[in-house]
Amino acid sequence: MKRRTRKRFFFASAALLAVVFAMGMLALPPLGQYRGPYGDVVNALSVPERHVTDAVTLVNFDVRGFDTLGEEYILFTSVMAVVLLLRIQRNEPTTRQEDQAPDRKGVGTSDAVRVVSLVLTGVIVVFGIYVVTHGQLTPGGGFQGGVILATGPLLVYLAGEFENFRKAVPRRLVHVCEALGACGYGLIGLACMLAGGAFLENFLPLGATGSIVSGGTIPLIDMSVGLEVSGGLALVLIVYLEETLECKEE
């Protein structure tokens, strides 16, 4: 199909889609007049039933904890697929790409970037741990904190050379982090069954509202998701850096 024909075809079908889309959207209740019962039920029950002040974390790791388990495994599977796709392949041509402008040197990292990254690394890691562990109290949790933690390795890379990065962030450690995070969630679910409840049923003592150990199994699941997300994103970072810098191990 020619590009022009394709575009015409697209505009015709997109116009139809837009009409149907707009009709569906206009039938929704107007903005600001939320009617659904579920959000209200969860909001009303989060403090009295689970001693958790962040209703969003409650939804993620308790109310629909089973769905979040599935979502975590989507993340795990796609990280594994990235590692598989970018591994060194047997029949891969080993010739380097020809440099198009060999006389033009790349701009090196400036000292300002190095200093700021170095200073920020520790702060970011502490902040990430804070966000992961306070998920049940304030906005945050395993997903958000895990992403913040994964920027730690990125800052290490920005602050130094790739070799420093490799020493500071050993691949094995990242693998272990990811594996622990991925199986931890499932194991917590099985522990709930061993304790006599259903899979992922909150069986631990709920603690005092507002304390860091409140919410029963929620902080534990939070931490395992934090490990999984930070490990997964750090692994993606390592694999992509190795791919672009062409320093794969034999």
Add this chain to the structure above:
Amino acid sequence: MSHLPYLIAAWIFLVGLYGIVTSRNLVHLIICLSVVQSSTYVSLVAIGYRTHAAAPIFAGIPPGTPAVDSVVQAVMLTDVVVEVTVVALLLALAVQMHKRHGTIDPDKLRELRG
């Protein structure tokens, strides 16, 4: 315009779709796909919104204060993180495509089969 955010979501969806259809570069196509997906964020958060309501964080406010829907927000935040890794996976596919076929133009890839 009480339905404006929903229509914005529809517009983002269609703009991303246009980018996918007319793309000449797989990396561009993948970014367009994430634009399409970001329309779901706008529509989800808009559906759960309630005028003059608090965020669903009951630290500092008494339980029972009217708050926006926490369920759609929870769905959205896992969506964001999972999408990042899916984009990483698609980009890895694009890298492989470039290695195998020497091009990442979707139109040229069709001619290079075999």
